Amino acid sequence: MGGLQTIMGQTGFGIPGAPDFRETADETINFDEAVEFANEESESIFTRWKTLTSILERYEDTIRKRWGKKTREQRKKLLLQSWPDIILYHRPDLRHYRRKTAVGESDQKTQTAYRWPHINLEDLSDSTNLLLFLNSRGRHAPAVFAPMDCDSISLGISTGAIPQEFPDTFSHMNLESVLLEEYGRLMACPVTSGVSDNAAEGLMVLKTQHATMGFLVDICERILHDKKTDDESLKLVPVLPEPPILSSREGEWVYATDLTRESPYLVPHKLDLRRVQSLIQARLTEWEDYAWAMREDPSFMAEVVGDWSEHSSERVMTRARKEHPDLVNPLRKKNFWDRTIASTINEPYENLTEFIDGQYEQPQNVPGLTTSITRIKFLLEVRLIEKVQRELGFIFPSSPPVRALFMTEGQGGLQLRSDLNKDDQLLWLVGELMNKESEVPKDIIATELNNLVHTDKSQKARITPMVARFIGDISLGYELRSQLRLLCPLLYRQDDQNNPYEKILEVENPSLIELLRPLYDLKMIVSPAHAGSKFLKLGDLGNPAMFYYPVDKRRTQDNVEAMQTAERNLDALWAKYDGHLRTHLSAETNDVLQAIIPDRGELQRTPDWVEPQKVAQKPKTDVPVQPATFTDDNNSKDLPFSPPPPKTKVKTRGPAPLEDDGHDDAHPTAANEAPPPPPPRLFPVKKRTAQVFSTLFHTPTPTTQPGEIAWTDFVSALSAIGFQPEKLYGSVWRFALKDRATFGVDNAINFHEPHPQGKLPFRAARRYGRRLGRMYGLGGGSFVLEG
Template identity: 35%
Template sequence: MTFRPQDLGLDDIDLGADDLDSFDPDAFIKQFDPTVPIASPAQVRREAQARSNNIFGSYVTLREILIRHEATIQKRWTKKTRQQRQKILLDAWPDMAVTHRPDFDAFRRTNRSRQGASGERFRDYYMLPQINQEDLLKPKTLLLLLNARGRNSPPEFAGADFEVMHLGLVSKNLVPVFLNLHAMVLHGACNAREYGKLWAWEEHPDAFDWMHTRKQFLPGEGLLVLEAQEKLMHFLVTCCQHILHEIPADNLTADTFPVQPEPLLRTGKEPNGFDSLVVMAAEAPYRLPARLDLGRIESVLGARLSAAEDHLWAVREDPAYFLEQLIESKEHRQELLKDTGGDEHPVLRTVHQKRFWARVCGSVAFESYLQVEVFSELYRQAQALRLLHTKYAAAISPTKDLPEELMYAILKFRHYLNQAAKGPLGALRHGVVSSPPWRKYFVRQPPPDSTSTMIVVQQKSGVKMSPIEHQLLWILRTLWEDGQDLFFVRLPLIVDELGRLLETEPRTQELISARIANIVGDLAIISHCIGQLDMYQPWARGFEAALLDRADGIKTDFEERTRFWSMIMKALRDSNLSKVAQLGTPSDKRFAYPYEKRRTKQNVEQLQRAEQHLDEFWAAIDRVVYAECGSLKGTAVQRVLSRPRMIQRTPEWVDPPPSATKLPAREPVLDPNLANLYKPLSTIYIGEPARVTGSNAGTPTPKTKEKTKDISSHTATEPATIIMDVDPKPEPVSIPVDGRSLKVFRTLFFNPAVTSSPGEVSWNDFLHAMTSTGLFAAEKLYGSVWQFQKLEGDQSRIQFHEPHPRGKIPFTTARRHGRRLNRAFGWVGDTFVLREK
């Protein structure tokens, strides 16, 4: 587009040059930024045509080599040692970067922005960061790259090749030449003559629109893409020549070698054989650029929403889980940091501890609500966007603008994703520095008084960190500061780098607590969705410009739809929770829950006390939220809390009948039905039903629904009384599994009357058990998140976190997994039987 001082609002600025022609764009740009090189149309056309000819010449050669020799190349490359591969790579590219994403490494280590000659020194790092030894020395990466570039034409990679330069461009380590009033065509070209063709705006009726919508390229941008592709294609041809060294280069494409079928090269899996989103993301730069997969976005967000609902359910149902969440939240609060004088925070002193626990309890409640709200909204929009994309599929063309309804929906979804990311980013800011692994490196500034909620944290001086700690902290700080560095690097890249570091450096596992790992998992899911939208080329290049005219409407919509989020935060501030804190403070073992022990009268009474304390806590939370926010009608939280599904509670102890044979030295034990007493999840939002008991560990007995009143007509302390309709008990099904899996499921669906000593479950055994049913495919997402997708039927998904940092699932966690599987699929312990050999 035109770069005139008047258009930029700079016509009144004194640029210090009296004879400067303000209508001469070249002179203006040179005065405004003297580092920008100016080019003429003739220079650009000459360079573009030469590079385009070389690109297509190398492409034809590479294609002809692959259709004859690709199977041989794959076999030879995989058999070579690391040293042999390295020699071939360095012979073809002598100064190849050593590390993965060398642009990111250079940016972090040396030059945040261009400084003198450093920009030229790292030019290839920023232009072609995928060309590095760490990645290409892996057995299949070069083979993927050869296949993608040799069997697909160069224009198909233009958008992706430009996007990968983002860090170099915004940090000014790559500076495109400037040529005004022209556009360069890369998208949609089909031969060397059309690829890189330069059009003046007056020469082509669409040239100006190409710039406005970013469907094509500025001349300087186009030249950078052509330069990168020219280097890359020459490198790949040279690699083939070295691998097939015994065949003269001129004979590689001769007809004496017949055309062969394309060999299969499957990757994207973890070393244990399961699909992995991390591996797929690492391979993406070496494949044909992916198309927008809205179905995948929808499924990932849907599974995460299900996990958020299960979390809300578990903190209300399971005292052990609630206690675990309280302790985790408490251990990541900045009040635990000593101040610069070595003193503890005032709220930790006995007289003020109620305020501290009010903050902890409020955080646990708020987070459980917010997760449901955020992922419900994202899932709803992903569903709507997929349907719109299907509706307009026939009208979508790379040469046309997107239909307005679809473009608005994409921009709106993208805005919500960026706003949703602020939650995990803020949680990292507050949680990392105070987490047990990092607490020794940070201190607080003393607060002005004991009631202040303002906490200022600074890094402790004189404490040395290891290189890995420095690297990990830089990445985490870049995320939570959400400043210029994150703008430069962009969220998907920095999250991928964090995931890669956690995967490849064992020491980092000790530096990331389980809570922080879960936060990183949420951030990774959100950034994956953003990255998927950014793949939607060529339109993704114009998202920012398209947002300008629509931003006000999208922001207004966001404020209205998220109004409840602010209301719930206000309701659960510590000043409203002084009485609730008394019920939630884990003193006197009030939430001790020895579920793993065999049932005795004493044991049952302890279970019931913990459940009663938990019910009292959440009833108090409900009263506070109801008083501040009302019935929550229309919210995702209200939808969960009002479901006609009951939480399980321990039934009263009943002495067993006297036995003729006395068992020595054992208390009488009754085989309890573990799910035969039910209570509502919330007595305010669903009402207080009559107690339902039964002899089966399944669904309560159906009852006829009575006429009910709107709960809004009741006070928060006088909930409505209703009797729910419930579904009849489903027909029992049997799933045959092997002995290894049966042992896992007996722990997940533990019955203290059958199994006397439940133990930990190996994560690998859990993966094996879930997939050995034949019902699920397992896939590793980001961080500690794994997703299990049903292979048949509704293809629903469920997510679980891999235990961190050990690969063992504690019994209390395994039991919660069992309850989640029960709610999702109706499974119970008797569902699984030993498969006949």
């Protein structure tokens, strides 16, 4: 389909890039002058650091209490007094990169924005960030923050907004020692010595830290306006224990956006290999369940195909406001569905290959570690990050909320309409993510994109579930990349020609490329752009109209027969696809690809309709009837292929009782299949939580029909039985176990928050229940009401 082409080029969505900031040329300075300056700055930094440490050791709790009692306006006033040129808004360097210098702002403001992007009123005037900043910088030596401070000015350096001063002698600065006598010391060294010439960056780090420490000392003195903070007075005050760790997060739920907003004010995080393994494993398991559901659940297959259809570049009109001929010409419409089904089916194969090959295994020696990290680095940067960014380049502009802002140009290229105002933060961020020539680090863009969608409700409404999923995968890729840089930083010093790790990467490249050989072979027989006469056309079998699956309706003979028909149609599609692979692939490649699809037991299929026996009417109870509404995951009611529901009036009922056995109407086709393992224990739950689980593990009957689940109720329910919820990126939530003993495993599981409605439809809830059952043995019988 059109989206498989490279449509973004080098300039994002046609949005003009940032202007060239290189108005002030970098300078060369005398080496002796550089040494004198570095010594003075280092001494001043340590003097201010010691003062800040002494203040916090005696008054940190007092500072916290006083800061917490102040209003936001009072905090802003104090911040302005301590730093008169402080910037007003979050990430000022990005804003200045877009606009160079805002109207009415001086060059000094621009310098401040790039040198100290995290010292701004928006972030520091809240209740905790300044307190976190004081605690981290006052309780840890300046050397701990040198890499972080160097990264914080990277955009200013790369754009030339901050001119650098280069000593006229090849030199190295010590930014690792915690001792005053050594930290920031500059020494000349031969070019052939093997050490890096980091003097220019080192001098800028010292400038950054000098002003930062001065600001933090000054704000403490203003908060403690009635206390004496000179060295002699502080010696007379007893040292107190360090107060408990602060956090801006409330309750048990953790949000990645909160963590990223806090991170510039914290001690740099250390490598967490367990988290790396958990992130990869949870995403791999999610893709395995995704691939299995495409083969088992007709309604899910219809939703996925519908998503790819609605996010196809063919949906975007031409400059002349004409639709794509494959959408309006009945004779050509099958071509559109053939390409759409190909994209739908190829995605899980690609992602499973990447995550299976990218699993991290603890090596036994250093060469093994290098090989393992090199493999993951290759898959992250050559496949996962690059592929997802490229695909987002046509999925986002083709999505229903924003496609009217774009037009097709040339051979499938997408551009913003020329008559629109291009000053749009969401469009700029996504376009900058696509722009290969952008000087903004992509991880910063991904972080800010997540932050914008999380905090701005008006922007959140412009992000579809599919776009949110791709944003989540990009952000996951950059987090994994960040963790790998901590584990093996030399592997990322690509500008160093003598880097032994880069030589290893060059040697490993041929074998690394072979990891992707099965995907290459698959592309040559299923991709419309590469397969030629071998291209498999599945438009007739894969059209969503073939998969009408009324699983969310009460059981009737008509509904059961409709579900069985959809299941047969889905089986026929996959039988044709698997047969195509057997015919055109080598036996070895086919075996690899078939092994990628996980084994989840037998496909569950709907049994034949059995007329229910009439039973005596039970007396009425006082249990209130709760109405339920159903919303398709991708709003398919608005799509032209969505079949009409049966014209039968269905009465709404409340949630199913907890006496369910945890199985729905679909039973394994194999009669001798072993029953699922029993749940590890019974969970006493409150009534509201019980209603959530009775929907997740609902047993359909002719008289009951389940409803939706509020997402907050779903998260609370999992938290109540031992999961730790964490909002990652995009729509992804990660649920890790608080205690491994709860289920006997320690694997985390990912679920996607419904977007934008905030309600989990029964179709999705049913799949989520199955996933919980497969991984943790949960079922309807796993819960009992408290008391």
